[in-house]
Amino acid sequence: MTMRIGSAVALRVAGVVMVLGVVALWPGPRAGGQGEVAGADGPAVLYELTFPEPEHRWLQVEMTMGGLPAEPISMRMSTASPGRYARHAFAKNVFEVEAFDGSGNALDPVRSEMARWDVDGHDGTVRLRYRVFGDRVDGTYLGIDATHAHLNMPASLMWGAGLERRAATLRFEPPPGRDWQVATQLYPTDDPLTFTAPNLQYLLDSPAEFGDFAERTFTVADPADAGHTPRFRVALHHDGTDDELDRYAADVERIVRESVTVFGEFPVFETGRYTFIADYGSSASGDAMEHRNSTVLTSPGALARQHSRLLGSVAHEFFHVWNVERIRPRSLEPFDFEDVNPSGELWLAEGFTNYYGSLILQRAGLADLPDTLQGFVSAINTVRLGPGRRFRSAVDMSRLAPFTDAASAIDRTNWGNFFISYYTWGETLGLGLDLQLRVRGADGAVDDDAPTLTLDDYMQFLWERFGQAGGTEPGVVDRPYTLADARAALADLTGDQPFADDFFDRYVEGHDVIDYAPLFERAGLVLQPRAPGRGWLGSPSVRFDRGGARITAPVRFGSPLYDAGVERDDVLVSIDGQNLSSAGRLASTVENLDDGARATLVYTRDGESATTWVTVEADPTLELLALEQLGRRPTPAQQRFRNDWLGSKSGL
Ligand SMILES: [Zn+2]
Numbered sequence: 118m119t120m121r122i123g124s125a126v127a128l129r130v131a132g133v134v135m136v137l138g139v140v141a142l143w144p145g146p147r148a149g150g151q152g153e154v155a156g157a158d159g160p161a162v163l164y165e166l167t168f169p170e171p172e173h174r175w176l177q178v179e180m181t182m183g184g185l186p187a188e189p190i191s192m193r194m195s196t197a198s199p200g201r202y203a204r205h206a207f208a209k210n211v212f213e214v215e216a217f218d219g220s221g222n223a224l225d226p227v228r229s230e231m232a233r234w235d236v237d238g239h240d241g242t243v244r245l246r247y248r249v250f251g252d253r254v255d256g257t258y259l260g261i262d263a264t265h266a267h268l269n270m271p272a273s274l275m276w277g278a279g280l281e282r283r284a285a286t287l288r289f290e291p292p293p294g295r296d297w298q299v300a301t302q303l304y305p306t307d308d309p310l311t312f313t314a315p316n317l318q319y320l321l322d323s324p325a326e327f328g329d330f331a332e333r334t335f336t337v338a339d340p341a342d343a344g345h346t347p348r349f350r351v352a353l354h355h356d357g358t359d360d361e362l363d364r365y366a367a368d369v370e371r372i373v374r375e376s377v378t379v380f381g382e383f384p385v386f387e388t389g390r391y392t393f394i395a396d397y398g399s400s401a402s403g404d405a406m407e408h409r410n411s412t413v414l415t416s417p418g419a420l421a422r423q424h425s426r427l428l429g430s431v432a433h434e435f436f437h438v439w440n441v442e443r444i445r446p447r448s449l450e451p452f453d454f455e456d457v458n459p460s461g462e463l464w465l466a467e468g469f470t471n472y473y474g475s476l477i478l479q480r481a482g483l484a485d486l487p488d489t490l491q492g493f494v495s496a497i498n499t500v501r502l503g504p505g506r507r508f509r510s511a512v513d514m515s516r517l518a519p520f521t522d523a524a525s526a527i528d529r530t531n532w533g534n535f536f537i538s539y540y541t542w543g544e545t546l547g548l549g550l551d552l553q554l555r556v557r558g559a560d561g562a563v564d565d566d567a568p569t570l571t572l573d574d575y576m577q578f579l580w581e582r583f584g585q586a587g588g589t590e591p592g593v594v595d596r597p598y599t600l601a602d603a604r605a606a607l608a609d610l611t612g613d614q615p616f617a618d619d620f621f622d623r624y625v626e627g628h629d630v631i632d633y634a635p636l637f638e639r640a641g642l643v644l645q646p647r648a649p650g651r652g653w654l655g656s657p658s659v660r661f662d663r664g665g666a667r668i669t670a671p672v673r674f675g676s677p678l679y680d681a682g683v684e685r686d687d688v689l690v691s692i693d694g695q696n697l698s699s700a701g702r703l704a705s706t707v708e709n710l711d712d713g714a715r716a717t718l719v720y721t722r723d724g725e726s727a728t729t730w731v732t733v734e735a736d737p738t739l740e741l742l743a744l745e746q747l748g749r750r751p752t753p754a755q756q757r758f759r760n761d762w763l764g765s766k767s768g769l
Contacts, residue, residue: 159184161284161313164274168292168327172263174252175212180245182277183219189237191278192245195271195454196232199322200406200441201257203524204457207272208232210259214247232455234275249273254396256324256406256413257523265297265328265354267396269406269413270321271454281317289327300332300352300394301325302411304387318451319387319592324406324413326394330354333366337373341382348390349373355397357420365420365427368483369393371769372432375481378766379473379573380439380580386410387591391438393431395420405430407437409592428483433474440473440576441466443584447597461600463515464625468543469576471496472551475544480765486743489763490642494741496544497644501630502737503537504674510626511546512600515539529685531671533658546624547572549631553620554611555762556639570611571762578610579603600626640759641744641751646736652710653736654678654692659703664721665690666697681731683720690719692731708736 163181182190194208214234216224219242226234226245236243251259251272260267289310291297303312303323314320330352339345351366377383392411401415412434416427441449446462460466475492478484500506505514514537521536551572558569583598598606604625608617623629634644655676659666666689672679683689689697693716695706710716712735719728744751751759 158282159280161286162277162280164285164287165290166268166273166287166327167290168261168266171261171266171292171295174261175248175250176259176261176266176268176273177246177248178274180275180277181242182245182280183242185239185241185243185277186279187241189235190239190243190280191229192226192234192236192275193278193455194232194275195321197452197454197457198257198269198271199408199449199452202458202460202463202518202522204519205257205272206231207258210250210272211275212248212250214245216246217244218242219244243277245275247275254401255404255415257404260396260400262400264400265326265330265396267354267401267413267415268325268327270323270325274321276317276321276454284316285314285320287312287314287320287325289325291327295329297328298330299325299327300330300350300392302388302392302408315591316593317454318590319409321454322408322452322592324394324408324411326352326354326396326413328354331359331362333362335366335370337370337377337383339383340377345383345385347383347386350390350392351395352392353395353397353420355395355420357397361420361424365395365424368424368428368481369431371481371483372428372435372477374767375477375765375769376432376435376438376473379436379477380577384438384443384584385587395427397427405434407434407442409438409442412437425483428478429474432477432481432483433470436470436473436477439580439584440470443587443594444576444579445583445594445597447599450594450597457519459516459519461512461515462598462603463518463539464511464543464546465603466543467515467540468511468545469547469572471540471544472547472572473576476763479763481767481769482765486763487746490741490743493544493548494644494739496541496548497630497633497741498738499541500537500545501739503542504534505537506628506630507674508535509537510628511537511539511542511624512626514542533670534674545631549624549633549636550575550607550620551762552633552636552639553631555758556636557611557616569761573766575607575610578606582606637741639755640762641755642741642759643744643747644739644741647738647740648708648736650712651708651736652712652714652733653738654707654731654733657689659689659700661697661699662688664688666703677731677734681718681729683718683729686722688721690721690726692716692718707733 160183165179167177194211196204198205208231214226216226216236218224218239224236224238226236229235249259251261254260254267257269259269259272289299299310301312301323303314305312314323333351334348336346336348351369353362387410394411395414397416397420399417401417403417404415406413414430446460446466448460449458452458475489479489517536521532554570583596586596588595604617604621608614624631637644655673655678657668657672657678658670660669668685668687671685672683691697692706697703710733712733714733715730716733717728718731
């Protein structure tokens with residue numbers, strides 16, 4: 118392995134800079150005027166965060182900005198948050214906005230737009246004070262209660278237009294009588310409650326957990342550089358026991374060790390460490406969010422009851438350390454905090470990460486093979502059967518994220534027919550490309566001497582070409598990739614442009630589904646109909662009431678029920694003379710119908726009864742089983758192929 122390009126950055130992390138009387142360990146800014154940190158563009162912005170009444174779920178932010186030009190400053194609340202693609206009105210929770218000049222004279226902040234406050238008449242310094250309400254603990258919002266504060270920065274902090282390249286200093290003050298600590302990727306200082314950020318991009322990408330969380334740390338040596346041993350910190354806010362945390366932290370470490378084998382090396386974490394911020398408990402919402410040097414993992418359930426499921430999020434988010442945080446689509450770089458950030462590459466950024474989330478758990482011995490296979494086939498079924506595939510490609514679906522990723526609408530939508538998640542579609546593309554590469558090499562398709570390639574090689578290739586160089590500034594990626602770059606990388610890796618073109622034209626930018634069965638067969642896995650001979654009408658979403666089965670979501674395009682002319686809000690009363698009084702009754706009635714049969718369908722619409730015909734199809738759902746599950750044994754070649762694919766690379 119060659120010299121790490123990022124090493125210079127790592128060394129600079131050891132540089133010591135005075136920050137407002139405390140020692141900061143971060144590389145970017147130089148010492149400024151009155152002992153303040155200066156970023157690229159003036160003295161650091163100071164944020165003082167206080168929580169006088171945490172039980173009432175608000176925090177107070179006091180910002181001090183000096184060295185301002187003699188013109189109004191426009192203060193902004195973000196409308197977007199990195200990694201979450203919908204527009205968010207964070208400004209709705211801001212209240213009591215006040216401003217003062219450097220002498221303490223009151224100024225008049227004018228709300229010129231929904232998320233903007235303009236402050237005029239200052240003397241080069243503005244102190245802005247405001248409060249923010251927040252009652253949602255997840256990867257996007259602000260959540261405060263008597264036990265902790267969970268901050269996503271775009272939901273919490275305003276910023277001044279024109280000051281984006283300035284450094285920031287954050288001071289946390291705990292509520293009266295509380296001994297709270299901070300877990301964050303912000304740069305530490307020698308004061309445990311004071312942190313810095315080199316610029317706005319890094320600041321807003323840095324969530325913080327402020328509370329009395331439990332903590333475990335471990336180090337893992339970089340496989341490419343024994344002198345590089347990043348520290349990993351697991352900060353857990355929950356109601357559980359220390360034993361549960363010990364077990365969780367041990368499994369997180371297994372995931373870290375297995376993940377790094379895919380790329381062969383860790384990136385340079387700007388502060389020398391990476392932080393897992395986990396909030397598991399009834400006050401949290403289910404979510405997970407990636408950041409450059411940390412992740413937020415939240416769930417309303419207790420750790421003990423869903424240990425395995427929560428590890429899936431850990432594996433997914435940690436993979437983002439490389440794929441999305443540093444191997445980054447150009448469409449997301451730099452992130453625009455005041456607009457949506459549509460990206461046609463999320464099938465790779467999120468979808469391949471989803472695939473690796475499952476693969477890493479399997480390789481690390483943290484998942485059972487039948488469960489992993491169930492996850493794979495569930496994704497394949499979703500893409501194969503998803504009506505949206507006829508309208509849009511995986512690239513098109515990626516670009517819909519601002520409409521579908523935690524976006525809310527009060528009008529009814531039809532995403533079931535229009536949309537297939539780029540997570541799911543991308544997962545099937547990662548899976549299919551991995552197997553295609555492996556089979557291709559095993560068959561000596563190009564050159565008998567060429568090594569067998571895998572998706573790990575493709576990810577490593579992307580890493581070396583785009584991610585490894587890092588950024589000239591922390592929080593910035595200098596060489597983001599485009600869709601064309603991703604295609605060219607596959608062609609260059611394989612030396613086979615037609616192979617890359619076929620994959621991208623048909624599966625990524627086209628509408629075809631990979632033929633998985635012969636690929637799985639090489640690993641001793643069987644892809645086959647789940648229920649041969651069973652009837653199928655389109656798997657409608659229904660709710661049962663006295664009249665029958667009320668359809669609760671748009672009927673699947675092209676399914677037997679769609680062709681029969683029924684739609685959402687209709688009530689299915691009977692099929693083939695069988696009354697539909699329960700889910701079990703509906704399932705057994707449909708399953709017993711023969712492929713191609715015409716059955717009578719009685720339904721009501723707006724209280725009026727109607728009768729029509731429905732033409733039954735065979736259940737198209739597939740299942741994926743290991744030969745062993747069918748009482749058979751894989752051949753040595755199949756076992757070898759499977760081990761190369763699903764076996765641990767870290768020697769766990
Ligand atoms: Zn993700």
